[in-house]
Amino acid sequence: MIEQKSKRAFYAPLFALWTALGSIAMMFGALTSAYLVRQAAGNWLEFRIPDVFYYSTGIILFSSLTLHGSYWAFRNGKETLYKALLPLSLILGIMFIVMQYQGWNALYSIGVVLDGNPGGSFFYVISGIHAAHVIGGLFALTVAVAHAFTLTYKVTEKRRRRFQLVLHYWHFVDFLWLYLFLFLLIQ
Numbered sequence: 695m696i697e698q699k700s701k702r703a704f705y706a707p708l709f710a711l712w713t714a715l716g717s718i719a720m721m722f723g724a725l726t727s728a729y730l731v732r733q734a735a736g737n738w739l740e741f742r743i744p745d746v747f748y749y750s751t752g753i754i755l756f757s758s759l760t761l762h763g764s765y766w767a768f769r770n771g772k773e774t775l776y777k778a779l780l781p782l783s784l785i786l787g788i789m790f791i792v793m794q795y796q797g798w799n800a801l802y803s804i805g806v807v808l809d810g811n812p813g814g815s816f817f818y819v820i821s822g823i824h825a826a827h828v829i830g831g832l833f834a835l836t837v838a839v840a841h842a843f844t845l846t847y848k849v850t851e852k853r854r855r856r857f858q859l860v861l862h863y864w865h866f867v868d869f870l871w872l873y874l875f876l877f878l879l880i881q
Contacts, residue, residue: 739811757786
């Protein structure tokens with residue numbers, strides 16, 4: 695009975711997270727669909743995506759690897775590696791946001807403005823809403839880093855589950871960006 699209650703206690707937050715992730719995926723599906731419909735209507739600005747967006751894509755994908763490595767180290771009793779990779783993941787996430795901002799500035803400098811042509815507007819809106827979700831993930835990573843350095847290292851089921859929720863969310867926003875970037879690149 696206690697074990698079953700414990701499993702439900704884990705699956706409820708995981709189910710809630712995946713329900714939220716499904717909603718987020720649907721929102722971005724709607725945005726990319728609207729992008730295609732509006733693009734087909736004509737009057738569409740074609741522009742080269744600044745290089746900084748390519749670099750930021752590599753950074754966010756690398757952050758997924760470091761966070762997954764930190765989770766693996768946490769589960770396998772490798773405290774030093776866990777405590778090295780977790781803050782690195784946070785730093786890489788912050789670097790992603792900074793590079794997105796630099797990319798938006800680069801777009802602006804070539805005449806692609808938010809309130810101009812729909813082609814540019816869609817790029818800003820899609821990348822900006824994604825950045826807002828990454829910032830939410832950065833808050834979760836910040837809490838995970840605070841726990842790593844303020845709580846005594848101990849692998850418990852509760853801590854593992856909490857870390858796993860952060861990991862799921864972070865992987866989701868990382869691969870969501872990969873999808874969005876490739877979508878924007880080939881359109």
